[in-house]
Amino acid sequence: MEGHKDVLYGLYNDEDVLMDAITKAQKDHLDIHDVFTPFPVHGLDEVMGLSESRLHIAGFVYGALGTLTAFLFMSWVFTRDWPIIFGGKPYWSVPAFIPITFELTVLFSCVGMVITYYTVCGMGPGADNPTLDDRITDDKFCLAFNVSNSSKDEIESLKGFLTESGAEETNIKTI
Amino acid sequence: MSHHPIISPLRHTLITGDKTYHDITEDICAPSEKVPSTAWVIAFILSVTVLGFGVFCILWTIWMGIGTWNLNRTIGWGWDITNFVWWIGIGHAGTLISAILLLFRQKWRTGVNRAAEAMTIFAVMCAGLFPLIHMGRLWLGFFIFPYPNTRGPLWVNFNSPLLWDVFAISTYFTVSLLFWYTGLVPDLATLRDRSKGLRRKIYSFVAFGWTGSAKHWQRFESLSLILAGIATPLVLSVHTIVSFDFATSVIPGWHTTIFPPYFVAGAIFSGFAMVLTLMIITRKVLKLEDYITLQHIESMNKVIVLTATMVGVAYLTELFISWYSQYPYEQFAFYNRATGIYFWSYVGMMGCNVLVPQIFWVEKYRRNITLTFFMSIFINIGMWFERFVIIVTTLARDFLPSSWSYYVPTWVEIGIYVGTFGLFFTLYLIFTRVAPVVAIAEVKSILKTSGSQYTGLSKRKAIDYKEAAAEADHAHAHDDHGHH
Secondary structure (H helix, E strand, C coil): CCCCCEEEEEEECCHHHHHHHHHHHHHCCCCEEEEECCCCCCCHHHHHCCCCCCHHHHHHHHHHHHHHHHHHHHHHHHHHHCCCCCCCCCCCCHHHHHHHHHHHHHHHHHHHHHHHHHHHCCCCCCCCCCCCCHHHHCCCEEEEEECCCCCHHHHHHHHHHHHHCCCCEEEEEEC | CCCCCCCCCCCCCCECCCCCHHHHHHHHHHHHHCCCCHHHHHHHHHHHHHHHHHHHHHHHHHHHCHHHCCCCCCCCCCHHHHHHHHHHHHCCHHHHHHHHHHHCCCCCHHHHHHHHHHHHHHHHHHHHHHHHHHCCCHHHHHHHCCCCCCCCCCCCCCCCHHHHHHHHHHHHHHHHHHHHHHHHHHHHHHHHHHCCHHHHHHHHHHCCCCCCEHHHHHHHHHHHHHHHHHHHHHHHHHHHHHHHHHHCCCCCCCCCCCHHHHHHHHHHHHHHHHHHHHHHHHHHHCCCCCCCCHHHHHHHHHHHHHHHHHHHHHHHHHHHHHHHHCCHHHHHHHHHHHHCCCHHHHHHHHHHHHHHHHHHHCHHHHCCHHHHHHHHHHHHHHHHHHHHHHHHHHHHCCCCHHHCCCCCCCHHHHHHHHHHHHHHHHHHHHHHHHCCCCCHHHHHHHHHHHEHHHCCCCCCCCCCHHHHHHHHCCCCCCCHHHHC
8 A cells, every 4th residue: 555654643541631632732733643532522623623524515515406306307307298287287386396306305415425425534335444543443532643754753752742641552553 | 720520410311330431332332242142042033934924925915916915995005004104103213313312412312323223224114115015016116216218208296195205215214224324334343443353354344444533523423413404304204295195185084284293293102112112122131221221211201202292182183173174074084983993993092192101291100111111012002003093994984885894904914014023123133233232432422421420320439531641640740730
């Protein structure tokens, strides 16, 4: 695999300790590679300064696409392609199109968003993304630095930072 | 800088037993990492046998034709559509718990949402079988989709509620499945990281390469919230559209505008009953009492008593409106339901759905597990009767007394219904073996607000990790330690 990275990471026992460590790292202008947690930690994205996810915009676009697909298709079928009178109603009986239009809006939005989510996260059936430690999905909170281009001294100082900020364990792994 | 964890007796305890994050992982992963118990094996064999009989009855129907059922001149829908509506109603609880309760920020959903969503998916599968089979010629089932064909193309009737049903149910199934699986991925990664060898390979494949990265969690939460936002109107629309199957017809007793809210309330009601039936067994057998607590059961019982009362009001409104309408056919339809040949199903419906659940106004009964279990069975039966009353009782007495008849199911119809239980429990039992039945990550995320050591329920003091970290640190790190 191309682009092997050496990652120095510290494992914390608690999310509050981790959050303080991240704040400290930001203050010291340390370049955080990533943070891994066993569950979504409230406020973590703000502390890390992550920009808001734009998935909802994608969801809206997919939904709108579903609305148009359903409504325009049914309109075309019943006014142009094969007009049939049902129950004495007009060909273009808009209220009767609402249920299917709604369902396709939801379907397109949901399926589109889920596919987008997995694509942008680099995930999917059988995807084999490297993980740093098996306990990250259990009870460890991980703060990771990319040290591929760091000198020994820099690595030592980062290690010192991790230990001082409350990490129980530090390690280097090539992923 | 450091402070004690906030302990508040005001919050409800949703995780008992003073769990740590690691305890949660261990407890919830345990059932899928052990050799199945004898009880599981027996239950599984039984379920598969029942499923086998159901498959036989379905094949019998397809081979011999729909004449193997006792449907007749006026009773075009019998057990088939009764069962369909019953199962689809049950399939509403999962999305309600995971979507609507997520929007309402109800923390107790985390203990039951995973299993409830799984139940939803399996119930929708059971439900979907009936419309397919009742078409008679199953091999022409693809006619329900609007695909370009050589007959014109002749399109499906987009103005028909039966076609809306096709779209509603297939959308609901797809969305529920995606919602459920997306939530499952981080927990499958937990199972992956605890396993070795072939097991690890399999869980790696299904865990989609989850790493737990902060950005992924952020997107995960964003996705969950939006999915919940669109699944909420979806779940309401599905049973609304199912009720349109009846309400848009001109049959007295069906042609009523109250149907959508009445059906949705009934769906939530029966769905919660089925969730309770399953959860009470699951928590006991899989030893998950610390995660699916009395608090959860009580919360669900509150929803039960609310929705029971809502369907009760709907039943009485129907009676009142039929009298108030001064329309003899409408009046007869309801008089016939209560006093006609099928009066027993009306009694079952009123008794099980409206009267008996009223005891849940009393807190003592809401927190009684045995009582809740039997109540959930009652409600499941009562809600089946409700659909039977609406469908069969109405059709057996149509406009012409000369065509009035009586309908009893054949062994084939009963066999297919029983077979869907086999399908449902087979899938549920497999689910309890291969995936965590409680959402591990979500339960961890509420530990610090709802764990027993944080709500003052436990006598043991919560571990203050911040303090521990500070003490372990060198003396120079925290000089301002003395203020508490």
